[in-house]
Amino acid sequence: MKFWNRFWFVVAVMMVCASVWPVYGQDAAATEEEAPALPESVDMSLGAVNSEFAMPEGFRGQETDEGDLRWLEDVGILMAENSDLYNIDANAIAESASFEGPPNINWEIKKEDENGNLNTESSENTNVASNPCNITDPGYYQVHNGGARQVSTAGGAEGEAVGGTDDEAGGEAGGSATASTGAEGDEGGAASGQTSTVTAQQRVGIQVYDCTAPDVWIAFQEGAGNVNMAASEEALKAQMVGKIIENLGKPFSTDAKDFEDASYIFIEEGKDDERNSIPWEKTARLSIAGTLFNERGAPKYESGKLSSQIDKKEYTNHVSVIGGEDKSLKGVFVRRNVPFIIAAVSTDNGNKRASAGEVEVRIVDANDKEVERDGDAYLFRVPNYPRSEYKDQPDYYFTTQAADKDGNLTTIRMPLYIVNTQAAFEGGRNQ
Amino acid sequence: MKTRSIFVVVAIIVSMAGVGVLYAQDDAAKKENPPWLEGINMPPHPEDLSPVLPLKIFMENGEVIPATLTEDVPITLVADTAIFDAEPPAEYNGTEIPNAKWSRNAAVSWFFIDWEKNKNVAASSTQQMALNQMVVTPLNPTGKGAITCHIGRKIRYTDPVTGKTRGTFANASVGHEARVIDITPPTCGLEIMVEGGRSGTFWVAENPPNKYPLPKMADVYFSGALVNEADPGAITTVQGVELGVAMVVKPEQAALNVPAGSVLKIKVNGEDNYKLDTAKLKYGICKNSSGEPIPVSAINASEIALADLELPEDPYLYVDASDVSGNRQVLYVPLKIR
Numbered sequence: 209m210k211f212w213n214r215f216w217f218v219v220a221v222m223m224v225c226a227s228v229w230p231v232y233g234q235d236a237a238a239t240e241e242e243a244p245a246l247p248e249s250v251d252m253s254l255g256a257v258n259s260e261f262a263m264p265e266g267f268r269g270q271e272t273d274e275g276d277l278r279w280l281e282d283v284g285i286l287m288a289e290n291s292d293l294y295n296i297d298a299n300a301i302a303e304s305a306s307f308e309g310p311p312n313i314n315w316e317i318k319k320e321d322e323n324g325n326l327n328t329e330s331s332e333n334t335n336v337a338s339n340p341c342n343i344t345d346p347g348y349y350q351v352h353n354g355g356a357r358q359v360s361t362a363g364g365a366e367g368e369a370v371g372g373t374d375d376e377a378g379g380e381a382g383g384s385a386t387a388s389t390g391a392e393g394d395e396g397g398a399a400s401g402q403t404s405t406v407t408a409q410q411r412v413g414i415q416v417y418d419c420t421a422p423d424v425w426i427a428f429q430e431g432a433g434n435v436n437m438a439a440s441e442e443a444l445k446a447q448m449v450g451k452i453i454e455n456l457g458k459p460f461s462t463d464a465k466d467f468e469d470a471s472y473i474f475i476e477e478g479k480d481d482e483r484n485s486i487p488w489e490k491t492a493r494l495s496i497a498g499t500l501f502n503e504r505g506a507p508k509y510e511s512g513k514l515s516s517q518i519d520k521k522e523y524t525n526h527v528s529v530i531g532g533e534d535k536s537l538k539g540v541f542v543r544r545n546v547p548f549i550i551a552a553v554s555t556d557n558g559n560k561r562a563s564a565g566e567v568e569v570r571i572v573d574a575n576d577k578e579v580e581r582d583g584d585a586y587l588f589r590v591p592n593y594p595r596s597e598y599k600d601q602p603d604y605y606f607t608t609q610a611a612d613k614d615g616n617l618t619t620i621r622m623p624l625y626i627v628n629t630q631a632a633f634e635g636g637r638n639q
Numbered sequence: 640m641k642t643r644s645i646f647v648v649v650a651i652i653v654s655m656a657g658v659g660v661l662y663a664q665d666d667a668a669k670k671e672n673p674p675w676l677e678g679i680n681m682p683p684h685p686e687d688l689s690p691v692l693p694l695k696i697f698m699e700n701g702e703v704i705p706a707t708l709t710e711d712v713p714i715t716l717v718a719d720t721a722i723f724d725a726e727p728p729a730e731y732n733g734t735e736i737p738n739a740k741w742s743r744n745a746a747v748s749w750f751f752i753d754w755e756k757n758k759n760v761a762a763s764s765t766q767q768m769a770l771n772q773m774v775v776t777p778l779n780p781t782g783k784g785a786i787t788c789h790i791g792r793k794i795r796y797t798d799p800v801t802g803k804t805r806g807t808f809a810n811a812s813v814g815h816e817a818r819v820i821d822i823t824p825p826t827c828g829l830e831i832m833v834e835g836g837r838s839g840t841f842w843v844a845e846n847p848p849n850k851y852p853l854p855k856m857a858d859v860y861f862s863g864a865l866v867n868e869a870d871p872g873a874i875t876t877v878q879g880v881e882l883g884v885a886m887v888v889k890p891e892q893a894a895l896n897v898p899a900g901s902v903l904k905i906k907v908n909g910e911d912n913y914k915l916d917t918a919k920l921k922y923g924i925c926k927n928s929s930g931e932p933i934p935v936s937a938i939n940a941s942e943i944a945l946a947d948l949e950l951p952e953d954p955y956l957y958v959d960a961s962d963v964s965g966n967r968q969v970l971y972v973p974l975k976i977r
Binding site for chain 2: 248249250251252253254255257273274275276288289290291292294295296300308309310311312313314316318320324325326328331333335336337338350352354356358403404405406407408409410411412413
């Protein structure tokens with residue numbers, strides 16, 4: 209019995225020593241060793257959390273750089289990152305190091321321009337290691353996470369100089385006592401602890417694909433009366449190019465009085481709150497302005513929202529405007545014997561609507577046979593409206609189509625009516 | 640015998656508690672996620688090769704970046720790293736990077752972090768500069784700040800195992816500790832109220848903000864019935880006042896009009912872009928508008944009865960404020976007694 213008591217006594221004492229010693233051992237080590245050097249930077253992992261909307265390799269038949277992600281524009285994807293800088297303790301940064309406070313975390317999106325330069329599109333200091341990234345224009349981007357954190361080390365000499373017990377000299381207490389040393393080079397010197405800003409960063413390359421149909425503006429301008437007709441279609445186009453870029457595709461006016469010189473059809477992504485919707489919920493806005501969109505020649509400005517059709521494989525969008533008797537856009541009404549010109553331009557969000565391109569327009573009959581111009585303008589000598597009175601006359605249609613390089617498409621097809629006389633515009637009825 | 644048994648039991652309990660504490664520490668470290676990592680389940684190190692290269696930042700003339708900067712004073716910095724070399728490194732940490740080629744341009748970002756607020760400001764420059772240069776202008780004073788630079792560049796290389804081409808990023812980043820000293824005087828004002836609820840307020844705003852070189856300039860704003868009885872909501876602005884110890888508003892520019900014999904209730908609006916030295920804040924009524932204020936009322940009184948004062952012909956309200964860096968503002972505003 210005595211033996212067993214002594215035995216258990218010895219075992220207990222050994223266990224107490226074994227459990228307490230490591231704690232003291234750690235403190236002693238911290239006080240006796242030189243403060244380890246802090247690294248300037250550490251590595252970081254960065255990636256997309258929800259990849260269900262990321263596109264596969266070879267999407268739309270395009271090769272992307274190895275390691276790059278493939279996203280659709282306007283689809284927010286949660287990015288996350290991690291680094292030893294974001295741990296609770298700083299042991300992974302350096303032995304006996306401690307963090308002075310929480311990390312500083314910055315999310316940045318850079319876009320590559322045509323010269324290969326990466327320019328900052330957005331920079332957010334969130335101090336959170338995840339961030340919903342929503343890129344609203346196509347192109348090549350890099351999402352960058354930059355992290356930084358103040359890390360201090362406790363130097364043995366400094367810790368002892370501060371005085372106090374062994375407990376105070378080690379770990380956090382010693383570190384914070386030397387917070388002003390280090391890079392600033394104040395008192396303390398190299399042998400003491402230091403406080404430094406340790407950094408980390410990582411980037412991900414992202415190819416963002418265009419899912420938005422191009423904006424299209426079409427102008428119809430008659431060459432009769434007092435209207436100051438543009439010298440040619442080219443002049444009208446040049447005028448439109450300036451305005452469509454300036455207004456980012458939106459109509460340059462909503463006042464019908466501003467459309468006395470020419471009538472316009474505007475098809476664009478919409479008002480600010482309608483733009484940048486997710487690819488499968490995209491809409492477009494059709495606005496018509498001027499005197500040529502009703503048989504009476506009454507000036508008007510009307511605007512409405514159109515749905516867009518998405519290709520479920522390629523995620524390209526098609527905005528289609530079809531006019532007709534039973535549609536909101538009945539057609540274009542021009543006068544017989546009055547020459548008119550048509551000009552159409554288009555912009556795309558691929559380059560943030562920064563440039564405009566010419567769009568081909570056609571007038572065709574029901575058999576899709578193109579109607580030739582009469583010199584520089586279109587001219588119809590025989591009326592075909594009202595259709596019930598001119599059944600023997602052919603149907604005419606105005607058509608145009610604009611496509612961007614990714615295959616998003618905007619198309620228009622609507623009847624073109626030739627009204628009998630100018631009285632349609634002056635008296636509100638046909639002769 | 641009995642005593643020994645008790646000691647044995649106590650010793651076992653103590654030892655178990657000690658072991659338990661150690662395990663508990665480990666468990667806590669494993670389970671807790673700091674708020675910035677909430678919901679994130681991602682390893683701290685990249686799975687694939689991603690070299691972290693050394694980066695040095697220094698002044699345009701090659702000198703070390705000072706540890707003390709001045710607010711609003713721009714400095715031009717230069718970054719030097721192997722990321723700007725013609726070819727990427729052929730190995731990293733002993734691992735070969737076969738056929739390594741840069742595949743895109745380097746991307747560079749500079750920040751100034753105010754560690755006291757844990758907020759950063761991204762540096763940008765309208766000047767055409769080399770890719771490795773940046774003008775950094777610390778806009779706010781801080782006792783604890785850092786300039787950081789982050790540079791990354793895409794690399795393509797041949798995976799030594801699969802033989803396939805892979806893409807990764809070479810990264811380089813560094814921080815430089817710097818405090819930023821305050822050179823902007825405080826921007827304090829007063830709010831005056833008299834019997835009947837009529838009041839008048841004047842305040843100061845630095846304009847243009849972050850002006851350098853000195854002097855700092857400011858506008859002084861006035862509103863309230865004691866300034867404009869007909870339109871108390873109107874704001875009168877006295878523009879282009881030098882922010883400092885001689886901020887004098889002339890009577891023809893603006894004034895506070897108070898009835899004779901009234902009791903003024905005074906409230907100070909103490910403002911500074913860093914830290915106001917509240918011990919040095921003084922305000923009240925004085926008899927001069929230049930040099931040091933000569934008070935005729937009790938200093939920092941929240942109520943002043945005009946009837947109790949020996950008022951000069953042209954009295955002024957004054958605010959004399961300093962920040963902890965010693966920048967001082969003395970503002971004189973005419974007080975008209977009717």
